[in-house]
Every structure is written in structure tokens, then in C-alpha cells.
Amino acid sequence: MTTGPKLRLDSSLAPGVLAVALFVIMATIVLNTGFSPEMEGFEGVDSITAEIGYAMFDLEALQSTEGSIPDTEAFLAAFLLIAVALDAALDASLVLAKREEEGEPVAALASRGTGSDGAGSAASGVAGSDRSAATDGGHEGSTVDADRADDPGGESR
Amino acid sequence: MEGLFDYAPAIALFPLVAFVVALAFGNSLPKKGAIPGILATGGSLLLSIAMLAAVASGEVYHETLYEWAIGDAVSDTGVDGVEFTFGILIDPLSALMLVIVSLIAFLVHVFSLGYMNAEGETGLPRYYAGLGLFTFSMLAFVYADNLLMAFMFFELVGLCSFLLIGFWFRTRSAPSAAKKAFLVTRFGDYFFLIGVVAIAATFGTLQFAGDDSFVAAAETAIADGTTLFGFAPETWVTITGLLVLGGVVGKSAQFPLHTWLPDAMEGPTTVSALIHAATMVAAGVYLVARMFGYYALSPTALAIIAFVGGFTALFAATMGVVKDDIKQVLAYSTISQYGYMMLGLGVGGYVAGVFHLMNHAFFKALLFLGAGSVIVLMHHEQDMWKMGGLKEKAPVTYWTFLAGALALAGIIPFSGFWSKDEILYDALIVGLEEPIILAAYAMGLVAVFFTGFYTFRMVFLTFHGEPRSEAAEDPHPVGWSIKAPLIVLGVLALVAGVANLAPVAKLAQLDITFLESWLDGEFGAIEGLTYGAYGELLAYETSYIGTESTTVLIAAGVSLLLAFSGAGVAWTLYNVPEPVEHKERLGSIGKTVEDNYYQDEYQVWLAEGLTLPLSRAADRFDQTVVDGVVNGVSTASLFGSDRMKRLQTGIVTNYAALLVTGFIALLLVLGILGGWF
Amino acid sequence: MTVPIEYYVLLSMALFCIGLFGILTRRNALMFLMSVELMLNAANINLIAFAFYHGNLTGQVFALFTMALAAAEVAVGLGIILVLYRNFRDVDVTVPTTMRW
Numbered sequence: 001m002t003t004g005p006k007l008r009l010d011s012s013l014a015p016g017v018l019a020v021a022l023f024v025i026m027a028t029i030v031l032n033t034g035f036s037p038e039m040e041g042f043e044g045v046d047s048i049t050a051e052i053g054y055a056m057f058d059l060e061a062l063q064s065t066e067g068s069i070p071d072t073e074a075f076l077a078a079f080l081l082i083a084v085a086l087d088a089a090l091d092a093s094l095v096l097a098k099r100e101e102e103g104e105p106v107a108a109l110a111s112r113g114t115g116s117d118g119a120g121s122a123a124s125g126v127a128g129s130d131r132s133a134a135t136d137g138g139h140e141g142s143t144v145d146a147d148r149a150d151d152p153g154g155e156s157r
Numbered sequence: 158m159e160g161l162f163d164y165a166p167a168i169a170l171f172p173l174v175a176f177v178v179a180l181a182f183g184n185s186l187p188k189k190g191a192i193p194g195i196l197a198t199g200g201s202l203l204l205s206i207a208m209l210a211a212v213a214s215g216e217v218y219h220e221t222l223y224e225w226a227i228g229d230a231v232s233d234t235g236v237d238g239v240e241f242t243f244g245i246l247i248d249p250l251s252a253l254m255l256v257i258v259s260l261i262a263f264l265v266h267v268f269s270l271g272y273m274n275a276e277g278e279t280g281l282p283r284y285y286a287g288l289g290l291f292t293f294s295m296l297a298f299v300y301a302d303n304l305l306m307a308f309m310f311f312e313l314v315g316l317c318s319f320l321l322i323g324f325w326f327r328t329r330s331a332p333s334a335a336k337k338a339f340l341v342t343r344f345g346d347y348f349f350l351i352g353v354v355a356i357a358a359t360f361g362t363l364q365f366a367g368d369d370s371f372v373a374a375a376e377t378a379i380a381d382g383t384t385l386f387g388f389a390p391e392t393w394v395t396i397t398g399l400l401v402l403g404g405v406v407g408k409s410a411q412f413p414l415h416t417w418l419p420d421a422m423e424g425p426t427t428v429s430a431l432i433h434a435a436t437m438v439a440a441g442v443y444l445v446a447r448m449f450g451y452y453a454l455s456p457t458a459l460a461i462i463a464f465v466g467g468f469t470a471l472f473a474a475t476m477g478v479v480k481d482d483i484k485q486v487l488a489y490s491t492i493s494q495y496g497y498m499m500l501g502l503g504v505g506g507y508v509a510g511v512f513h514l515m516n517h518a519f520f521k522a523l524l525f526l527g528a529g530s531v532i533v534l535m536h537h538e539q540d541m542w543k544m545g546g547l548k549e550k551a552p553v554t555y556w557t558f559l560a561g562a563l564a565l566a567g568i569i570p571f572s573g574f575w576s577k578d579e580i581l582y583d584a585l586i587v588g589l590e591e592p593i594i595l596a597a598y599a600m601g602l603v604a605v606f607f608t609g610f611y612t613f614r615m616v617f618l619t620f621h622g623e624p625r626s627e628a629a630e631d632p633h634p635v636g637w638s639i640k641a642p643l644i645v646l647g648v649l650a651l652v653a654g655v656a657n658l659a660p661v662a663k664l665a666q667l668d669i670t671f672l673e674s675w676l677d678g679e680f681g682a683i684e685g686l687t688y689g690a691y692g693e694l695l696a697y698e699t700s701y702i703g704t705e706s707t708t709v710l711i712a713a714g715v716s717l718l719l720a721f722s723g724a725g726v727a728w729t730l731y732n733v734p735e736p737v738e739h740k741e742r743l744g745s746i747g748k749t750v751e752d753n754y755y756q757d758e759y760q761v762w763l764a765e766g767l768t769l770p771l772s773r774a775a776d777r778f779d780q781t782v783v784d785g786v787v788n789g790v791s792t793a794s795l796f797g798s799d800r801m802k803r804l805q806t807g808i809v810t811n812y813a814a815l816l817v818t819g820f821i822a823l824l825l826v827l828g829i830l831g832g833w834f
Numbered sequence: 835m836t837v838p839i840e841y842y843v844l845l846s847m848a849l850f851c852i853g854l855f856g857i858l859t860r861r862n863a864l865m866f867l868m869s870v871e872l873m874l875n876a877a878n879i880n881l882i883a884f885a886f887y888h889g890n891l892t893g894q895v896f897a898l899f900t901m902a903l904a905a906a907e908v909a910v911g912l913g914i915i916l917v918l919y920r921n922f923r924d925v926d927v928t929v930p931t932t933m934r935w
Contacts, residue, residue: 015814015858022817023851025824029833030843039836040889048894055895072891075899082902089906096913099920807931809866813857 045069161211162218165245168204168255169296171197172262176289183282190285191270198263198292205255208247215681218247219302219366239361246302246366248683249675250511254299254443257518261435262292264522264642269427271639272529278425284324288431291317295436299443303363304371304401307447308346308353311404311440315342318437322424334420341417342437345407352400359385359393365447366683372450373685376694379454391455398451398458401444409441409495412469416756418492422484426532429484430525433491434518442498442514449507450685453694460593463503463584467597467604470496474607476754478614482539483528486615490565491521493604497580500601504594505695506583507688508673512657513576515672519653520564520573523646527558530639531619534632541615542738546624550632553640555620557647564650566612567605567720574717575654577605582660582712586699594697605716609723617731663709842883850876863915863925867908874904 042048051069054062058076062068175197179190186192208218221244228239247255266288273284294317298310316339323335357363360374367373377383378390385393405411410418418438422429432438445452445462452458470493477489494517501510532539534551548555564573581601588595624630657672674680678687701708730736749755804815828834849872856869878897885893915925922929 012861013859015810016855018814018817018821019851019855019858022821022824022854023847025821025828026847026851027844029824029828030840030847032834033840035839035887037838039839039887041836041886042889042891048891051891052895052898055891056898069889069891072895075895078899082899086902086906086909089909093909093913096910097916802934805934807934809927810858810861813854817854817858 042069161207162216162220162245162247164204165208165218165247165300166222168201168208168259168300169293171200171204172289172292172296174289176286176293179282179285179289183285186282188270188274189281191266191274191281194266194269194285194289195263197289198259198266201259201292201296202256202263205252205259209252209256212247212249212252212682213675213680217681217683218245219683220245221302239357239363241305241363242303243306244302244364245300246683247300248366248686249678249680250446250686251300253511253515253675254439255296257515258292258295258299258435258439261518261522262288262295262431264526264645265427265431267638268430268526268529268642269425271636272427272533273425280324284321284425287317287321287324288428291321291431291436295440298440302365304353304356304365304448305363307365307444308349308404311349311408311444312346314437314440315339315346315408318342318421318428318432321428321432322421324424324428328423330420331423334417334423338417338421341414342407345403345405345414348400348403349405349407352397352403355397355400359397366686370685372448372454375451375454391457394451395455395457398455399461401448402458402462405441405444405499406465407441408444409438409499410469410492411441411465411496411499412472413756413760415469415473415492416760419485419488422482422488426484426525426529429487430522430529433487433525434522438491438495439514439518442495442502442510445499445502446507446511446514449502449691450694452502453505453691456696459503459505459695459697460591461503463500463594464597466496466499466501466503467584467600468496469493470500471600471604471607472496472754474604474611477611478607480611481541483531483541483544483615483619484525484539486541486611487521487524487528490524490608490611493608494521494565496604497577497601500584500597501580503597504580504584504587505692505697506580507691508657508670508676509576509579509583509659511676512672513573513580515656516564516572516576516650516653519646520561520571520650523557523561523643523650524565526639526642526646527554527561530554530635530643531558533635533639534628535626536628536633538626538628541618543626544619544624544629545622545736546620546629547632548620551635553643554635557643557650558620559616560647560650562612562616566609566724567716568609568724569717570651570654572650572653574720575658575660578713578716579657579659581605581716582709585712586701586708587697589700589702590698602716602719606719606723609720609725610727611723613724613727614731617727618736621732622736623734660709660713664706839883839887842879846876846879846883848876849873849879861926861928863918863927866927867911867915870911871904871908874900874907 045051045068051063051072053059054068055072056075056079058074060074063072172194175190175193178193179186183190211218221242223243224240225243226241228241266285269284269288273281278284291314294310294313298307298314301307301310319335319339322338323332325331326335353363356371360371360378362369362371362374364370365372375390375394378385379394381390383390388396407414418433421432424432452462473489473492473496477486477493480486480489494513498510498513498517501507501513530551531544531547531554534547534554535544538544560571564571567574567577581598584594584598584601588598655671657670659670659673661667662670668674673688676682676688678689684690702711752758804811853869853872853876856865856872860866860869878900881893881897881900885891885897918930919925
């Protein structure tokens with residue numbers, strides 16, 4: 001059982017050679033590449049951070065003023081998509097984190113006794129359809145659940 | 158007559174309805190389905206006669222009823238698309254044939270009342286359903302207006318013959334005979350199918366008649382000298398014509414595919430009558446007549462038809478001489494007579510061939526029904542040596558049978574004489590210019606002698622002399638349903654020759670060749686489908702011995718002389734109170750002939766000695782090499798996969814290591830190739 | 835006086851290979867997650883360095899998105915590790931090998 005970081009210097013390090021080799025090869029390639037010594041940089045730009053903000057929210061009017069970077073793409077759609085993705089990831093992590101107790105889903109964020117708040121019922125709604133996936137760890141998993149039933153939400157914090 | 162032709166589909170559909178009715182309700186109907194069959198064929202007969210009358214008044218009918226597929230044609234003659242249709246073509250030829258077929262079918266249905274119902278057969282609904290389907294297929298085949306439709310119903314006819322020949326499927330021989338009939342004809346039909354495809358691919362059309370018919374297309378191609386599939390147009394027409402002829406040879410039981418027909422006698426005698434007179438066997442010859450314009454373009458194909466016909470006529474006639482079973486004799490006579498028709502068509506005697514087809518339909522149906530009557534009289538005994546003396550006991554059967562026999566033997570003035578004589582005359586005048594036709598003519602002529610002999614041997618053994626068995630002394634009575642068809646056909650066998658008294662017309666300079674006028678379109682015909690039009694296409698030259706009249710006289714005289722001498726020999730040998738077999742006098746030849754020239758044996762040898770080992774070898778090749786390769790591939794991949802899956806340890810680290818290894822390898826390869834280092 | 839682009843690239847490669855080294859040698863799933871973060875950030879360094887090199891802002895914006903995605907990835911990854919621990923009472927990645935063939 002791996003409980004914490006522990007430096008091991010045995011044969012399990014062998015695959016690491018691959019990483020080193022990859023570094024050597026890539027470094028050789030990079031050093032053989034004729035990059036231009038000049039960096040274009042952002043000369044004459046007032047605020048790069050502001051420009052990033054303009055690009056991210058499609059503020060074209062502001063982009064075209066003096067001292068800005070003219071031909072940056074618009075990223076509003078990507079921004080929204082990322083927002084949705086993050087939301088989905090949050091939901092996913094909640095689904096993954098919740099446990100089942102004797103077939104009943106236990107809300108990951110709910111403390112014992114107050115499992116009927118909004119978040120808990122939403123999570124249990126998802127869990128109902130996901131029961132078989134959550135239990136495919138086998139019987140060992142369910143015993144673990146039973147063992148740890150006295151400590152709900154301990155891992156999700 | 159306006160609108161009459163709209164009812165043309167009903168001619169074929171009536172028997173189809175009878176088929177359905179007999180099949181569905183046969184068991185609960187009185188007479189087990191005979192009534193619907195008789196009504197349907199009667200209706201078809203009336204409609205056919207109406208069509209005949211309409212054609213006689215100068216109308217023809219050529220209509221596409223249903224178009225079920227249109228394809229792009231890559232034809233050598235520049236047609237854009239090939240259409241596959243169902244259509245109806247009613248011209249003098251098909252109208253005549255419709256009447257013949259529906260008449261024979263009608264009489265056979267009536268006869269069946271006495272032959273099957275009265276004899277207490279079981280499975281009668283099946284029998285009548287088969288007859289109905291058979292009649293339907295043949296009628297639809299007859300008025301098909303394109304080759305593909307003809308082919309479909311040709312096949313359906315073959316299927317029906319299979320069903321009916323195998324009617325008594327509980328016996329050992331009937332199913333095997335049915336299978337044989339089916340397979341042998343199928344062998345021929347295989348070539349037919351290829352021929353149909355070839356014609357469709359070449360000319361882009363399968364129509365028999367009209368400007369866009371394949372006949373017209375072939376004519377144009379020959380006139381233009383278009384190269385078809387790398388052949389000269391004449392050669393290609395010959396090839397396709399011969400391919401279609403394969404189906405004809407199979408169905409019309411021409412040498413070498415005639416072997417199924419004698420075995421087909423296992424079916425009920427009524428079925429034999431239908432098969433031999435009007436449907437199955439007639440279909441082959443009718444097809445040649447239908448697309449005669451196409452064959453007329455190819456002298457080679459015609460010569461082959463003529464030669465095969467002449468050879469078959471003689472070949473089958475000799476075998477008929479030694480048979481003891483009354484139906485077997487008739488079977489070989491059928492083969493022989495269809496040989497004559499092929500000979501007639503092959504020498505360009507279109508009218509003569511069709512004339513003989515018609516006459517033969519009458520007298521062969523008569524003879525088979527007569528034989529059926531004899532079989533009923535004899536309590537289902539078919540061996541002629543156990544008959545004898547039936548002349549007094551069954552006068553109706555005797556006299557009608559005799560009329561049929563005289564017609565078959567070609568004795569003047571019965572119908573068979575006129576048509577057979579015309580065929581031989583046509584063959585002779587062409588043969589004087591073409592040696593190979595002369596050989597075919599000679600064989601046909603010799604066959605006349607044998608025909609006369611076996612016919613009268615059959616008549617004398619069956620009806621004359623003393624009764625040679627108890628059954629013959631006390632025959633079973635026959636009813637009106639047996640006698641009536643016999644009388645109708647007997648009269649027809651006697652007088653049908655009037656339709657085309659060609660020799661008389663030539664000698665007396667009278668215009669009494671009605672059938673020739675009929676087929677020449679004097680009453681009405683579709684352009685290009687007339688005797689005259691065919692005559693212009695033919696490449697044969699003719700000549701006469703002396704004048705035309707002397708040639709007619711010589712031809713008629715010789716064939717009549719031979720027929721009489723054959724009958725005379727039979728008379729001396731068998732028209733005695735106690736006839737004896739004379740087979741031993743023939744010695745080893747007789748044995749060969751009795752064994753049908755070992756045709757069955759060699760075909761069985763072909764199947765078992767040649768095809769079977771070949772198939773075995775092919776099977777072994779399939780089992781070992783082909784399957785071996787397939788199994789080897791699967792085994793190799795199974796084994797390889799089993800090894801490969803060990804790579805999948807389920808440990809993420811290993812996968813990552815593999816990924817990185819692959820990436821490094823890729824980098825190295827690309828780097829070295831691209832000069833990154 | 836700017837640092838030449840090569841050094842940025844070498845830095846990002848070093849970071850990447852360190853992350854890779856972690857993945858190849860460690861067995862703890864949490865360590866895996868950290869290593870993956872390292873590799874993602876190596877990519878971020880590249881993005882920003884080349885944005886500067888080309889004088890184009892897109893790379894910079896993209897790096898921001900990458901960080902957001904990394905956050906999402908960590909959220910899911912941690913959830914997976916949670917389930918892993920619950921089912922196997924361990925976060926050793928060599929233990930759950932039942933989902934191979």
C-alpha cells in the first residue's frame with residue numbers, strides 16, 4: 001500500500017531511461033533547429049493582460065486602438081466552452097466522489113443527517129442511473145463502503 | 158373487335174386463377190378442382206379463338222404492359238438503356254399457338270375427369286393446380302413479347318413439368334424421372350440464360366417484334382458490319398443464337414438432351430399428353446419459330462438446327478421401334494417428331510415447321526389420350542405385349558387412336574402427312590444445294606420408315622390379334638369424358654392438314670395454302686414477323702429435280718412409300734393373332750437400340766465419371782487450399798493476437814512506456830529522414 | 835536583452851521529461867496526477883514562449899485555457915483516484931489491472 005511519497009531507487013526506475021532518452025533526442029533536435037535569435041516580443045503594447053482580456057471576450061473595438069495587438073483571434077466561444085467543460089468536470093467529480101451505502105447513494109458533499117438539500121438530491125438523481133457503474137468494483141468495494149460508512153464525505157473534502 | 162385485345166392477359170390469367178383455386182379450395186370442391194380448371198381453360202380457349210378471329214380480321218396486338226427494370230446498356234449497337242418488361246405480342250403465330258395450347262389444355266382437363274377422378278387418385282387438387290399453372294406458364298410464354306419474359310415462363314414451364322411428372326411421388330421412379338427432367342432441361346436452359354444475357358448486352362433490347370427488336374438490331378448490325386464483342390456480326394449472331402438454342406434442345410428433347418423425355422412417362426398420361434403436345438416440348442420449337450428472324454440471319458445456326466433435327470428424328474425413331482411400353486413408344490415418337498419440326502425450321506421451312514407443330518399437337522395429344530384410354534381399359538397395364546384385341550372392345554378408342562397413328566405415320570390424307578411432307582420437301586429443295594442439309598433430309602426420310610413401323614407395331618400389338626391377358630379380355634369401361642376429347646382430336650388429326658395442302662396447291666396451282674397465307678401476314682401481322690420477311694433473310698438457295706411439280710411428286714411419293722413400307726412391315730410382323738417379338742433378330746444392334754444407344758449411360762458417366770471426380774477435386778481444393786488459407790489466416794491471427802494481448806498488462810506505466818518508446822522511434826526515424834540532427 | 839527561444843524550449847522539454855519520468859517510474863496515482871500537471875505546464879511554457887517569439891497573443895490566451903482544462907482534469911482525476919481508493923483500498927496504479935482483456 002502506497003501511502004505517501006517515498007523515493008525508491010530500485011529497478012522500477014528503469015523505464016525512466018526512456019524519459020531521459022526522449023529529452024536527449026528532443027534537446028538535440030532543438031539545438032539543431034535554426035531559430036531566429038530575435039524575439040518579436042510585444043513592443044509598444046500598453047498592457048498584455050488587457051489585450052488578453054479583450055481577445056477572450058471579443059472586444060474588437062478596444063483591440064483596434066493604438067498600442068494594442070491587432071490580429072488576435074476571438075476566443076469568446078472557446079471561453080464559454082471551457083466554462084461548460086469545467087462545470088461538467090465539477091459534476092463528474094461529484095459523481096465519482098459519492099458513495100453508495102447498501103444500494104442507497106450518499107451525497108458526496110452532504111453531511112450525515114442533512115442529506116436532503118438541493119445539491120444532495122441532484123447528485124442522487126445522477127447516481128440512480130449510475131448505480132451499476134458505481135458498484136463494479138466488486139464485493140471488496142462494498143465492504144469498504146460498509147467499513148467507512150461512519151466517515152461520510154471524508155474523502156471529498 | 159375494338160378493345161378485345163385488352164382482355165388478352167386474361168387468357169393466361171384464367172388458368173392461374175384455376176391454379177390458386179385448386180390449390181386453396183381443391184379438397185372441398187366437387188371433382189377436386191377439375192371444374193375450375195375446365196372452366197378456366199375453356200375461357201382461355203374462347204378468348205384465344207376470339208384473338209384468332211381478331212388477327213384474321215387484320216389486327217395485331219403488341220403492347221408493353223409492365224416495365225419492371227431499366228438498366229444502362231453497354232451495348233455495341235449504341236442503345237442507351239435496356240428495358241426489362243412484360244408485354245404481350247399477339248400475331249398470327251402466337252394467336253395460332255394460343256388456340257392450340259388452350260384447346261389441348263382444355264381437352265386434357267376434360268380427359269382428366271375420366272382418367273384421374275374416376276380412377277380414385279389421391280392428391281387431385283395438387284394435380285389440377287399443377288395443370289393450371291402449367292397452362293398458365295405456357296400461354297404466357299406463347300404471347301411473351303420479349304425474350305426475357307419468354308425465358309421466365311420457359312423456366313416456369315420446366316418447373317411445372319417437374320411437379321407433374323413427379324405427381325406420384327411415392328413411387329421410386331417418378332421423383333427420379335421428375336428430377337431428371339428438371340435437371341436435363343435446366344442444363345439446356347443454362348445456355349439459354351447466357352444467350353438472353355448476351356443478346357441483351359449486345360443489342361440492348363429483348364423485344365421480339367418492332368423496330369427496336371433485337372432481330373432488327375442484329376439485321377442492322379450485319380448490314381453495317383459492326384463488330385460485336387470482337388466478332389464479326391454474323392458470328393456473334395450465330396453464337397447467341399446457338400446459346401438460346403441450348404434451351405430449345407433441352408426443352409424440345411433434341412439430341413443429346415432428349416434423355417429426360419422417355420423417363421417423363423412416369424407422370425400421369427394426361428400430363429404426358431399436355432407436355433408432349435402443347436406445352437413443355439412444344440415450347441422449344443415454338444421459341445425457334447418465335448425468333449425465327451434471328452436464326453434466319455445465321456445460316457450456320459440454321460444448318461445446325463436442321464442437322465440436329467434430322468438426326469434426332471432418325472435416332473429417336475429407331476429407339477421407338479423396340480419399346481414394349483405403349484407410352485415409351487409415344488415418347489420416342491415425340492422426340493422424333495420434334496426433330497422433324499427442327500429440321501423444317503432449320504431449312505427455312507417456317508410454315509412447314511409451324512404446321513407440323515400444330516398437327517403434331519393434335520395427333521400426339523390424341524395418341525397420348527388414346528394411350529391413357531387404353532391404360533384405363535387395361536387396368537393400368539402399359540406393356541403392349543399384354544394387350545391385343547382391344548379393337549372390338551373399345552371402338553371409339555381404336556378408331557381415334559388409329560386416326561392419330563395414321564397422322565403420326567404420315568399416311569395420306571391425314572394431317573401428319575401434309576406437314577411432314579412439306580418439311581421433307583423444304584429440306585429436299587435446300588438439300589440439293591447444301592450437302593449437310595441433304596444429309597439431314599436423308600435421315601429424316603429414313604425416319605419416316607421407322608415411324609411407320611413403330612406406329613403400326615404399336616397399333617397392331619395394342620388393338621389387333623387375340624387378347625394376351627385377362628385385362629385385355631375384360632377391359633374396364635371408359636366414360637364420355639375420355640371419349641369426347643378423343644373424338645374431337647381424332648377429327649382434328651384427320652382434317653387439320655387442310656390448313657396447308659401445299660403439294661396439292663403446287664400441283665393444281667390452287668391458292669389453298671391457308672396457313673402459309675396466315676403466317677405470311679395476308680390477314681394481318683406485325684411487320685418483319687412474316688414468312689415472307691423471313692424468306693428474304695434466308696441465305697439458302699433452292700433447286701428442283703426437273704420442275705417444281707416433279708420435285709413435289711418425288712418428295713411426297715418417296716416419303717409416302719417409306720411410310721407405307723414401314724407400316725407394311727409392321728403389318729406382316731405384328732398383325733397376326735399371336736404376334737411374337739422379333740427383337741432377337743436384330744442381334745447386338747437390337748440390344749444397343751433397346752438400351753437407348755447407351756445415352757443414359759454415357760450421361761451418367763459424364764456426371765459420375767467426369768463431373769463427380771472434378772467436383773470432388775474442386776471440393777478437396779476448397780476444403781484444403783481455400784479453407785486452409787482461410788483457417789491459416791485465422792489461426793495465425795488468433796495465435797498472434799494471443800501473443801500480442803500480453804502486451805496489455807493493464808498497468809498504466811507500461812502503456813506509457815510503450816507510448817514513449819513509439820514516440821522516440823518516430824522521432825528518430827523522422828529526424829534521420831528529415832535531417833533534424 | 836531577451837532570452838533566446840532555445841532556452842525556453844529546453845526548459846519546457848526538461849519539465850515535460852520530468853513529468854514523463856514521474857509517470858514511468860511512480861506507482862502512486864496522485865504522483866501520476868502531479869506528473870501530468872507538470873507535462874501540461876511544459877506545454878504552457880512552450881505556448882507562452884512562442885507567443886512572445888512570434889509577437890502573437892493567441893498562445894498566451896491558449897495557455898489560460900490550458901490551465902482551465904488542467905483544473906477540470908484534476909477534478910476528474912481526483913474523483914477517479916477516489917473511486918480507485920474506495921474499490922482497491924489503494925492508489926497504486928499497478929493494482930487495478932482487471933480492465934485489460
